[in-house]
Amino acid sequence: MADVQRESMDYDVVIVGGGPAGLSAAIRLKQLDPDLSVVLLEKGSEVGAHILSGAVLDPVGLNALIPDWKEKGAPLNVPVTEDSFYVLGEGGKMRIPNRVMPPLMDNHGNYIVSMGNVCRWLATQAEELGVEIFPGMSCSELVMDGDRVAGVVAGEFGKVPDGSFEGAPGPNYEPGMEVRGKYVFLAEGVRGSLSQQAIARYDLAQGREPQKYGLGMKELWEVDSPLHSPGKVLHTMGWPLKKGAGGGGFVYHLNDRQVYVGFVVHLNYRNPYLYPYGEFQRFKHHPLIAELLTGGKRIAYGARAINEGGWQSLPKLVFPGGVLLGCSAGMVNVPRIKGNHNAMLSGIHAAEAAQAALAAGREGDLLEDYDQVVRTGAIGRDLRAVANVKPLWSRYGLMASLGVGGLDMWTQTLLNRSVFGAIRHGKTDAESTEPAAKHKPIQYPKPDGKLSFDRVTNVAFSGTNHDPDQPAHLKLKDPAIPIAVNLPLYAEPAQRYCPAGVYEVVEEPTGPRFQINFQNCVHCKTCDIKDPSQNIVWTAPRGGDGPNYPNM
Template sequence: MAEAVERESMEYDVVIVGAGPAGLSAAIRLKQLDADLNVVVLEKGSEVGAHILSGAVLDPVGLDALMPDWKDRGAPLNVPVTSDKFYVLGEEGRVGVPTAMMPPLMSNHGAYIVSMGNVCRWMAEQAEALGVEVFPGMACSELVFDGDRVAGVVAGEFGKNPDGTIGDGYEPGMELRGKYVLLGEGVRGSLSKQVIAKYGLDADAEPQKYGLGMKELWEIDPAKHKPGSVLHTMGWPLGSNAGGGSFIYHLDNNQVYVGFVVHLNYKNPYVNPYLSFQQFKHHPMVAELLEGGKRVSYGARAITEGGWQSLPRTVFPGGALLGCAAGMVNVPRIKGNHNAMLSGKAAAEAAYEAIQAGREGDVLEAYDTEVRDGAIGKDLKRVRNVKPLWSNYGLTASLVGGGFDMWVANVTGWNPLGTRSHGKSDAASTEPASKHKPIDYPKPDGKLSFDRLTNVAFSFTNHEESQPAHLTLKNPDVPVEIDLRQYDGPSSRYCPAGVYEFVGEGDDARFVINFQNCVHCKTCDIKDPAQNIVWTTPQGGDGPNYPNM
């Protein structure tokens, strides 16, 4: 039984969880509207940007709306997109898709190749200059309620023993209370999950869909480097096993981002997204680019892919969901940061108006309306059928039918295919192992491709081992009895960090959680067929430390 803890509290006008593009945009906009507002941003990473992992080709529309003078302020948007290519890959070759065939909304003209971690570090500087208090290393472990409304969060709790009891150096953390609490935790945030469940925010939405995005930063031969080059692929090596694709973005300093996304609605439990990523780099086109280069860093993160159909109600008594906490990624464009910024700005404006009117802890209906009827809703609605067509009918149907649907929507604002259904959740999509055969993946060669544990070292992940594991099981018997016996242990494959493994065989089999490896991608919380694994936040400052990602 949990021990009762007394905590000090601090009062703010607005408490923001997460120093990502959504949370920082909200903080900046609040102080633009009223310099006297007390605003705090709480970030679980060791520093702002430490847990930010994104492609990223940034559409600057969000920055344009928030800070039109961002160029003069020195925003780290230094590499404009200069070329835009798309290929469907076979094992040895490739077929180019002419950009002229794609709807104009798919163009990356005017966008920038960026490190979103560095963009967020810069945004935090802008926020602090306005008087926002930004506290990294402060994980938010609990919500604070006042009656039916969310009134704050508990942050900065340290020093529990592995069994959850209070240790000798225990620090209880503080209650940070606000008139409004804005949750910008990103994909599948632990507090966001709680409020979505408590208030039934997803009652009228389709199941949220997800992808697993994995990314490496490489330094390559300067002769092969083309700053501003953007390349996307589909097809090999996933084939019919799973949906997804890749990206290769040339930033500055002879560096490239090499990324791979696997849609998590795959049926075959033997799919290994990480090994698919490593296999992809051996395609002749990619291998030639990377040959002679070196991997600098690695990371992984889940991506919300449900789009318009899966968007929950974004407001609840006392607060709102921002950006990817609600799921605002435009899947065909592989972009969500612009919508995250727009959502933060809109939530700030709604909270400001409510505070000015003397409404504390109200439901910010104006924000939810703006999300659905404004620029974010328009962005998501016109691409809403690409993902469900892919999930239900395959890549070709998505390219042809989704492309047609987007073309018409881009010209008329009307989707001729209506609104297609996603169907099952990603967890429910997994089928028993008896229906499938194991997949023979090539062994990493240590030059272009790497084993998981070696790559995790390049995420610079660290967790204090004496704390309780932040990955918990609802039922400790389920991993062996269901995950292993029925599905042949997919948790040992879908995790891109090697957190999960089964030790022993037969009646001696047991499930091991190596939580120290966790890069906070949250794939386990999403894909576990029995929905038995729960991701919660570890103590502040723990997890990956992504540089220039």
């Protein structure tokens, strides 16, 4: 909407996203130069509302940012005390001895945390330094000055559905404001809408492998079991996933008889009948998990896509006027299931590069130093060491990933090089989906309401809310494709891959109809990633809408 007249505000640095990357960048900028004007825009109702992570936090990033974090009351209260890995069968289990695991997989020295609460604490640290933080502020588009990103449009409200892709201004329309900066940091997390625009506009992924993703689903439970042990970390692979699908589960024991229970499904699975949420619910019925949860109660639920492409898929991180931070670029170490430490380090590095450029009068220059330090420093070393685990798993299955991938990680650890080089990922996750005719439907057990739950019931435990009068933020490039193409060819997998029940195929006398229940959306971005026709575009809804995760 280039013809809309908007007021503007000017800052030295504009940061989009109140996760660990954006907050670390904001704090480091003000540590380096208290006179810099820094603003952080967060689409959630508060900082932390949209943060969903495992999470076992490697404190390396926090140590670099705020060395005295413990004295300042950071919510890292549960150090890891026990670390175990299992391969599951339908009723049995096999433990992988810790001594054969590469040292990088050791979680001792890390902390089980609510990453949402860590971000809430980081926000208080940022505000004490003078960072302006505006929650409930969705950013709808990039502001351009020639070929340079000069800011973002924030706080646009009041559009109404009119049958078009964008919607139309309604009677209470507010055009929002141009928030301009000498540098713009995009820290939106996985598959952020503005980050996707920047990657496409500047061809930042040229020469890289396609980004790969997983869908992570997580519940917070209160348990009444003698098996509860604060600091205990458990990871699983194998059952209930079958051949052609990868992923695994986790259980993290917090204080106060609480545990995080979660499951990740790699989104390169081939069978369009696979139902990731159903796999998660079935996982909790394995005896290893059920004996802990029986008698307890689930108190929160959420879901989020996870970057899994790693080193091979890391795009160029800089563009005219700005940078990509953290999961906007894809800095997750897949076998460790950790990205928060790298996100924080990326924010620190970007802040240092921007402050140096501004101090030297180089406003708007490409921050090539940032890209270089990410690739050659701690983040690059972390990602290179595990570069082949994901592609080996995708090509050859779980056991090859454990054996050959483990050997490759040991080689990286001991010799600082891989005997395989960097194995290619190949297809995108959307392209990995095969026609339904090649597969049989998968029968999933009915939820029992004690250990397993239906999607709609669980979404109620995510605090999700969207204004129903706004245009759906889940856009179809071609409204005919779900029924005309995806249904006959792929049995319309959107009705299964979405962990919140957003998409339905409704049978009517005139034939099937594709329905989007956007009010259910927990902002996981899976539809934007996995739709085999690449017909669904996730955009940011009205500011403050979406999940409101407590202690997640």
